[in-house]
Amino acid sequence: TQLLEQSPQFLSIQEGENLTVYCNSSSVFSSLQWYRQEPGEGPVLLVTVVTGGEVKKLKRLTFQFGDARKDSSLHITAAQPGDTGLYLCAGVLGNQFYFGTGTSLTVIP
């Protein structure tokens, strides 16, 4: 089993603040994905990063894949209440997906 640790597990911030979520592993992955899950729904893919050192931006969200393809970070600028949800990273190897422990984000208006 490939293990991915996410930190922090819980995060509660005020609207407008910035935050970073980390996803760390000792394993190398072919790609790394981030999903967001809202209450009562299944996770939905936000982004896939493939190349070591790759940075992708999705509006106020910035995703980075570590140079060694073992870790990743998600940075949110000026968080909004609509960003509230559970953020999950997933390491991909072949057709297998290995999920992180999750970060529950609450953005307070």
Added chain:
Amino acid sequence: DVKVTQSSRYLVKRTGEKVFLECVQDMDHENMFWYRQDPGLGLRLIYFSYDVKMKEKGDIPEGYSVSREKKERFSLILESASTNQTSMYLCASSFWSGANVLTFGAGSRLTVL
């Protein structure tokens, strides 16, 4: 809009009952997965299937079985439900390709009393 549909959103069962969780996808995906989601543990893989009538054990298969008689349908079976199987169950599917993306259903929350 492509979908993965889990027919039962909320179930309450008693210890020892047999439980069926159904999942149907309309995207002609080869791969289908059943995950269990518990707070602080992320998603843990129970079983997966790469083709009709094919199944592989994931990380936590004990107490579960699966059935895939048709490409679009993947069922999770709890032969004799126990209280430690109270959880959220998520079904997902993906193409067999290099650009793997999981499409999830909305989940089935099972409570075993």
